Amino acid sequence: MKDLDVLDSLNCDFVFTPSIEEMYPDFPELQKSTVSVAGPALGFEGADRPGHFDGMATVVAKLFFLTGSCSAYFGEKDFQQLAVVRQMVRDLSMPVTVVGCPTIRETDGLALSSRNVRLSQEGRVAAGVLSTALDAGVEAVAAALAPAEVNEIMASVVADEPLATLHYAELVDAASLTAPLSLVDGVAYRLLLACSIDGVRLIDNAHAEVGGI
Amino acid sequence: MKDLDVLDSLNCDFVFTPSIEEMYPDFPELQKSTVSVAGPALGFEGADRPGHFDGMATVVAKLFFLTGSCSAYFGEKDFQQLAVVRQMVRDLSMPVTVVGCPTIRETDGLALSSRNVRLSQEGRVAAGVLSTALDAGVEAVAAALAPAEVNEIMASVVADEPLATLHYAELVDAASLTAPLSLVDGVAYRLLLACSIDGVRLIDNAHAEVGGI
Numbered sequence: 001m002k003d004l005d006v007l008d009s010l011n012c013d014f015v016f017t018p019s020i021e022e023m024y025p026d027f028p029e030l031q032k033s034t035v036s037v038a039g040p041a042l043g044f045e046g047a048d049r050p051g052h053f054d055g056m057a058t059v060v061a062k063l064f065f066l067t068g069s070c071s072a073y074f075g076e077k078d079f080q081q082l083a084v085v086r087q088m089v090r091d092l093s094m095p096v097t098v099v100g101c102p103t104i105r106e107t108d109g110l111a112l113s114s115r116n117v118r119l120s121q122e123g124r125v126a127a128g129v130l131s132t133a134l135d136a137g138v139e140a141v142a143a144a145l146a147p148a149e150v151n152e153i154m155a156s157v158v159a160d161e162p163l164a165t166l167h168y169a170e171l172v173d174a175a176s177l178t179a180p181l182s183l184v185d186g187v188a189y190r191l192l193l194a195c196s197i198d199g200v201r202l203i204d205n206a207h208a209e210v211g212g213i
Numbered sequence: 214m215k216d217l218d219v220l221d222s223l224n225c226d227f228v229f230t231p232s233i234e235e236m237y238p239d240f241p242e243l244q245k246s247t248v249s250v251a252g253p254a255l256g257f258e259g260a261d262r263p264g265h266f267d268g269m270a271t272v273v274a275k276l277f278f279l280t281g282s283c284s285a286y287f288g289e290k291d292f293q294q295l296a297v298v299r300q301m302v303r304d305l306s307m308p309v310t311v312v313g314c315p316t317i318r319e320t321d322g323l324a325l326s327s328r329n330v331r332l333s334q335e336g337r338v339a340a341g342v343l344s345t346a347l348d349a350g351v352e353a354v355a356a357a358l359a360p361a362e363v364n365e366i367m368a369s370v371v372a373d374e375p376l377a378t379l380h381y382a383e384l385v386d387a388a389s390l391t392a393p394l395s396l397v398d399g400v401a402y403r404l405l406l407a408c409s410i411d412g413v414r415l416i417d418n419a420h421a422e423v424g425g426i
Contacts, residue, residue, distance in 0.1 A: 025303060032252035033270070033304035039245035057246070062306040090238060091246035093275040 016067050023062065034058045035092070040083035040177040044168060044192055045203065053084050060085055064096050071097040077111055079190055079205040083177055103204070105131065111204045123198035126163035130193055133157035133169060134206040137191040141208035144183050147171045150191070150208075158195050167194035167201070171208065185210050229280050236275065247271045248305070253296035253390040257381060257405055258416065266297050273298055277309050284310040290324055292403055292418040296390050316417070318344065324417045336411035339376040343406055346370035346382060347419040350404040354421035357396050360384045363404070363421075371408050380407035380414070384421065398423050 007015055020027050034054055041053035064072065074082045086098050104112045109131030110124075119127055137154040145153070154169035173180055174188040183189070189208045194201065220228055233240050247267055254266035277285065287295045299311050317325045322344030323337075332340055350367040358366070367382035386393055387401040396402070402421045407414065 023306070031304040033248060033250045033301045035246060035305070036249050037246045058305070065306045065308055068308070088246045091244040092248070092271070093236070093278045095278055095281070 016063070018066060022066070023059075031058075035061045035088060037084050037088050037091070040080060040087050040175075042177075044170075044177070044194070045078075045080050048167070048194075053081070056081060057084055057088050061088065061092070061094070064094060069096050071099055073099045073101050075103065076100045076205065077103045077113065078203070079192065080177065083175065086175070109135070111202075113202065115200055115202060118198075118200045120198050123163055123200065126161050127197050127202060129158055129161040129164050129197075130195065130202055130204040131206075134191050134193055134204060137169070137171065137193075138206055138208045139213060141171065141183060141189055141191070142211060142213040144210045147180055147183065154191065154193060158193075161197075163197050165196045167196065169193050169195075174207070183210050229276070231279060235279070236272075244271075248274045248301060250297050250301050250304070253293060253300050253388075255390075257383075257390070257407070258291075258293050261380070261407075266294070269294060270297055270301050274301065274305070274307070277307060282309050284312055286312045286314050288316065289313045289418065290316045290326065291416070292405065293390060296388065299388070322348070324415075326415065328413055328415060331411075331413045333411050336376055336413065339374050340410050340415060342371055342374040342377050342410075343408065343415055343417040344419075347404050347406055347417060350382070350384065350406075351419050351421045352426060354384065354396060354402055354404070355424060355426040357423045360393055360396065367404065367406060371406075374410075376410050378409045380409065382406050382408075387420070396423050 004015065024031060035057040036054050037057045046053050063069070072085070074085055076082060082098070082100050088094070089096050089098055106112065108128040110116065110127050111131070116124070116127070133154040136157050137150050140150040140153045150171045151169055155166055158164050158166045158169060170179065170192050172178060172190055172192060174190040177190070177192075180187070180189065187209065191206045191208050193205060194203045196202070217228065237244060248270040249267050250270050259266050276282070285298070287298055289295060295311070295313050301307070302309050302311055319325065321341040323329065323340050324343070329337065329340070346367040349370050350363050353363040353366045363384045364382055368379055371377050371379045371382060383392065383405050385391060385403050385405055387403040390403070393400070393402065400422065404419045404421050406418060407416045409415070
C-alpha cells in the first residue's frame with residue numbers, strides 16, 4: 001500500500017490499520033452513537049458538507065480510544081477540522097493533546113494538497129492567488145483594519161484572478177471560528193479562504209494578529 | 214455530605230468529586246459537543262424526557278475520560294440507562310467494561326428507589342404491583358407466549374391495582390430494547406415497566422427468557 005510505503009520511508013515505528021470489524025463491530029449495520037460538535041463545525045466547510053464534521057469527530061473519537069492516544073497531530077491545512085477536534089477534546093474532557101502541524105507550501109505559496117494534481121497548468125499558476133490573498137489579509141489585520149475591510153481585501157485579490165471563483169474569505173477568531181466585531185490586540189485570528197480554480201475546490205488559511213506580520 | 218458519609222461507611226477507597234470548572238471549563242457557557250445515542254435511547258424513559266439520554270451519555274463519557282475508568286458499574290434498576298451506556302461504549306470503542314448491578318428489592322419485591330419515600334402508606338402497599346406484574350411477565354415469557362400476550366398480562370396486573378396508572382409494560386430485546394416479533398430460545402429479553410402510583414412515577418424491569426423462570 002502506498003501510504004504504508006511512505007510511512008516506512010519516514011522511519012515510522014507504529015501504524016494502526018484496524019479492520020472494518022474492529023472499527024465497526026455491527027457492520028454493515030450503522031452504529032447508533034455519534035459525537036456532534038456545534039461551534040467551530042458550523043459554516044465554512046461544514047456548510048458545504050452537511051454532517052461531515054460529526055462523522056469526522058465520531059471516527060476521530062473512536063481512533064483516540066482504540067489507540068489510547070496521548071497526543072494527536074492534525075495539519076493546519078484543514079483548520080476547521082483541527083478546530084473541531086480541539087473543541088471535542090475540550091468539551092468531552094478527552095485525555096489527548098491536540099497538536100496542529102504547519103502547512104507545507106510550494107515555492108509560490110500554494111499549500112500542498114492531493115487536489116493540486118487535478119489543476120490544469122494555467123490553474124496551477126492561478127492557484128497561487130490563495131496564498132497571495134491570505135498574505136494581503138495578514139497585512140490588513142496587522143494594520144488593524146476593520147474585519148469587513150480585511151475580508152474585502154482578500155476577496156478582491158481573488159476577484160482579480162479570472163480562473164478563480166470565491167466561496168468564502170473570512171477573518172475569524174482562531175478558536176471559536178466566529179467573526180469578531182472588531183480586532184483586539186493579542187487575540188489570535190485566522191483567515192479562512194476557499195475558492196474553486198478550474199472546478200477544483202481549494203482551501204487555505206493563515207494566522208493573523210494585530211501588529212503581527 | 215450525605216453521599217460521602219455513606220461511601221465512607223462502605224469503606225470506599227476513592228471518590229471523584231470534580232469541580233464545575235473541571236467538568237465544564239467554559240461554564241457558564243454551554244459546551245458545544247455532545248454524544249448522541251439512538252437505538253436503545255429511543256422510547257420508554259427517552260420518550261418521556263427528550264434529550265435526557267444524550268445529556269446522560271455526554272456526562273458519562275466525560276467522567277470515563279476524566280477518571281480513566283477501566284470498569285463502570287451501573288444499576289439494572291434504570292435498565293434503559295445501562296443499555297444506552299453499553300451502546301455508547303460499543304459504538305465509540307471506549308476502553309471501558311460496563312457492569313450491570315442487580316436491583317435491590319424490599320421483601321414485597323419493590324425495587325429500592327429514592328422515590329419510594331414519596332409514596333403514601335397505601336401507595337407503598339400498591340407499589341408491590343410492579344414486581345408482581347414483572348413476575349407474571351417472566352412466567353409468560355418462560356412459557357413462550359406471544360410478545361403481545363406477555364405485554365397484556367403485565368398490563369392487566371397493573372390495571373387490577375386502582376392506585377396505579379400504567380405508562381408502559383413491554384417485552385424487549387435486552388440489548389437493543391426493540392420489540393421482538395416472536396420469542397426465540399436462548400435470547401435475553403427484558404420486561405420494562407413504568408407506572409405512576411399516587412402521582413409518583415416508578416420504573417422497574419426484569420430479565421426473561423423462553424424456558425427460564
